[in-house]
Amino acid sequence: MAFAAFSSTTAQADPAPRRRSRVALLLLLPGILYLVLFFLTPLVSLLITSFQAPAEFGDIGQYTYAFNWQNYVDVVTDYWPHIVRSFVFALAATVLALLFSYPLAYFIGVTARRWPLLQSLMLVLVIAPFFISFLLRTLAWKQLLSDESFVVTSLKAVSLLAPDAHLTGTPIAVIFGLTYNFIPFMTLPLYTTLERLDLRYLEAASDLYAHPFEVFRKVTIPLSMPGIVAGTLLTFIPAAGDYVNASRDFLGGPDSQMIGNVIEANFLVLLNYPAAAALSIILMSVILVIVGIYVKRAGTEELL
Amino acid sequence: MASGAFAEAGADLELVGIQKRFPGFTAIEHLDLSIPAGSFFALLGPSGCGKTTTLRLVAGLEEPTAGSILIGGADVTQQKAFQRPVNTVFQSYALFPHMTVLENVAFGLRRRKIADPVGKAHEALRLVELDHLAARKPQQLSGGQQQRVALARAIVNKPALLLLDEPLGALDLKLRRQMQLELKTIQEEVGLTFLHVTHDQEEAMTMADTIAVMNKGRIEQMGAPEPALRELPKTAFVANFLGQSNLFTGPVVGSTSTSITVDIAGHRVLVPADRAHRHAGEVTIGVRPEKMWLHRKAPVEAADRNVMGPGRVIDVSFSGVSTQYLVAVPYIGTLIVFAQNMAFGPVADVGDEVWLDWHVEHGFGLEDEPVPGAGPRFAADTDTRSIAAQRRESLVTELEEA
């Protein structure tokens, strides 16, 4: 699974490669060249674009090369609420997805061990949302959470929601959508580590006077840390950059727009490429810093 | 278990009418067992005999289907593992990989909020001579060192009862000896009650005060290792599990106050009355192979010796200090004899005609009911060593036929 990329603490170290030859170069060259051309240079383009200035006598969307760092000041001044909101929403969705997924992954990976078929069928259900367009799933939630829906009317009936309140278009709906869409990304890596969890450690802990909650906190959680780190990264990174859930046509509203929405609008609608590029660079840098600190603190440095 | 305090001393353990069923099979039929405080008790048996299940029941890692468990007189059947004053040295050691050696040892102390956990952990590590590795992770230690950490992690809690689940299984011979010694020393110093589960009869024999031999979910025999278990096995299983035995079946044809006479396919065999569990009817008697003597000529009849033969040597194999002979005796079957190696080489070669005899004092009589219709040579059960012996026998017959 691709998730192994993020949870490789116990993965076998690459067996010492023995040969060094020109074949290696030939094997690597096409793919690496491709990534340099279509991943690295675009990032550089993005960086260059983010410093561009509007062309003096051009149309909208015409820019010239410059070192206009003012772009960064402008986007932060204009869009700081979106930037902050993106990371708050992504953090909330990550925490919720973790709380939702951990018990489920524990059941599939530990309790269901005795029934391999049940285990694999439950895993299929976890990844089943991948088989259907995530835009349609999100739209389905939009309908299911709409003002006339069963959910909203019942919440209003029990006074959990004010009579004139909505769910769609609110930050709650956006966080909900982000959580839902990234649950499989959280559950799968958690499952992978929990499935390998050696239950004898738990027995040893309870033999050493740890009551069930302490066993969980002192042994189960630390031993499943690789899965937690991988799952939170796989959820947090795409959630922070997502703009479908927060889009007004989906679950978002005017005061729940995220950085992704602003990048999209600036790039594809307003044709303000420098602003979109500057926002992208900010997003990327913040994520790299957060991920770096997080991985360091979680003690899983073998991610690469 | 009260927090913040150690058990005063080792406590005795009592299992009353324990039964344990798993879906599909019964691990323990019915088990009554009492282990006095401060003793070193070994549960010995082949894999699958229920000994590990018994240990897990005592530790609280399994719930008994029926029966109750008492530690120091208190019923702990309903208590969970973490509530019981019991610690285990696991077969796999189960040292927490995410903690240092020191934190592993301090784990139980911290859970019980005992004062100065770090100091006490260091003390326990000094006892097993590993204090210099306290800051390492378990993965950085050798197998023997991990084993000692596991031991320290258990004894640092001063449990009333220490459970050892084949903890020496993974070690090489030299380390095993060292650890056996260390365990024995600790038991004498600390005065804990030890319950040691093992399939290694030698280990049980050298370490335990009392051994219970388990088979198929029940205890076959219990007693001191020497002489009770080795000299006077009660069942065919024990006779074969603790070393090998030659077993015979026949009717008791005479008895005096000191001995019984058994007719084994025409041979009259005497067994001391106090070494026979049954004195009438069809009985099974036996003698250890190392107690038998091999003769090239018919030995002179003597009141204190039983003689069998003539038979034919069908196999000779050397093993260090002794030579093992397989002797086929007509109407009785194949017998095993261990003879000390003499300077002159083997006493007999394959094909030679030989007689066997042994001192009456060395025979024993089992409690088992002989299987009706079985031949004079006891057809042993299907366990462990007897399987090997029987396989060997059938191989030998096959070879003979070929």
Add this chain to the structure above:
Amino acid sequence: MKISLGRWLLPVYSALALLFLMVPIAYTFVFSFNDSLKSNITWRGFTFDKWLNVCAVQNGAVCEAFGNSLVIGSVATVLATVMGTMIAIAIVRYRFRFRSATSLLLFLPMATPEVVLGAGLAAQFLSLGVAKDMTTIILAHTMFCISFVVVTVKARVASLDPALEEAGRDLYGSSTQVFLRVTLPLLVPGILAAALLSFALSFDDFIITNFNSGAVTTFPKYIYISAARGIPAEANVIASAVFIFALVVVVTAQVSSAARAKRLAREG
């Protein structure tokens, strides 16, 4: 023996959680049978029509988008799988300089938000004056699929016994022959898994596509554009059909591998 609440809490929770995951899927499926008009929001009665005439609506716009997605997914999958497999073999089997730089280059696309990948490529195409069409989408999709292929195939290569290849060489196979007749066949399951993953990623991608598609419409993009004015039930039909197809394939594979494992266990 007492029946504890704790014993049932986890299984019941897990069942409910899985049910929750299925809710929007069920909704999409049910509304593929809606006798809807232009938008597919309120239930107007049951019909098979949409399943029978999928391409009838909007001059076949849904089907065209779906077709585009299939083409893009297939081409991007082939490109990414070939290049990714080559890298995976090189990483496991050969020593070369800049190993850690290479792994970083492979890891970064997976750690970069899609919106940044999309905007970056779009900025590049813009500055080079490349017109956005099907080709640019394929180029973009191939890019983000390569890393996932490498990760998936790498695991398979690493578990391969090098002695097998040595045996091939020992039996007079040339390097090419050994690769084609020994290495490649053994890697097939891993390569297949990687290809399926690539296709799924490409087929469902919207964010990167949106930045690099110009006037071309893929299936997710079609849904995004139509979201404002209502999505025809035909889109639900296609999504449901794809879902059922994928589910059947995966469940069959799981059940048959479980049956095989059981048989092996019994015979062994």
